[in-house]
Amino acid sequence: MSSAPFSPERAPLPSTVARPVEHELVVKKSRFITLLHPVTSVADAEAVIARVRKEHWDARHHCTALVVGTHADQQRSSDDGEPSGTAGIPMLEVLRHRHVTDVVAVVTRYFGGVLLGAGGLVRAYSNAVSETLDMAPMLRREIMVEVTVEVPHADAGRMGxxxxEWCQTHGAVLEGTDYAGSAVFRLLVPPARLGALDADGAAAASGTLSPAVGDSRIVDVPA
Structure with a gap:
């Protein structure tokens, strides 16, 4: 699970890919090898692109599209020698339409000897990215609030x-427990569930439980 600072006024949030995924599409003997790779910055994306260029040094084109930032703030694309507007922008439009961020798409093309035309190229590059996204495990990004619950050691087992169980049924996450003078449970709770935590916690602890609400975070969870 990863997290980032959050601005509450700027939801909803795009999702991201959980791990690198590669997929090959063949169109009229041309091979389109797509790599989707999670990244955290433009520099990370450029490093991925450079690695693909080195690995497939004999390919004719390495067309790219990238979206980074919590709210997809930075977007770039490149046709890499294909006719203008037939590769990078169509690839980027797929990423935009699918509402993803912190990802770079690299489509490596080995030319098969048959010209595809502008429309054929747009379809090929779009489909290459779309099909790879269909295969990718996704991470959903949610707003969570940090909450700590402090209980005496004698009650730690039961309250844990x-x-x-409460987290499992309310879309929350029990991050861990710290033991010092007392047991402190660290939770990540959806904002809409804070009231339920207060009520359910009070009922379970005969009114003695008082959750402490902290900062908001953006949390990646499996889609």
Missing amino acids: NVLH
Whole structure:
């Protein structure tokens, strides 16, 4: 699970890919090898692109599209020698339409000897990215609030079970527990569930439980 600072006024949030995924599409003997790779910055994306160029040094084109930033703030694309507007922009439009960020798409083309025309290229590059996204495990980004729940050591076992079950049924995450003078459970809770946590926690602890609400975060969870 990863997290980032959050601006509450700027939801909803785009999702991202959980891991690199590669897929090959063949169109009229041309091979379109697509790599989708999670990244955290433009520099990360450029490093991925450079690595693909080195690996497929004998390919004719390495067309790219990237979207980075919590709210897809930075977007770039390149046709890499294909006719203008037939590769990079169509690839980028797929990423935009699918509402993803922090990802770079690299489509390496080995020319098969048959010209595809502008329309054929647009379809090929778009489909290459779209099909690869269909295969990619995704991470959904959600707004979560950091909450700590402090209980005496004597109640830690029972309350740990209560909070674990509560998180499973309320879309929350039990991040961990710290033990010092007391047991402190660290939770990530959807904002809409904070009231339920107060009520359910009070019921489980006879009114003695008082969750402490902290900062908001953006959290990646499996889609």
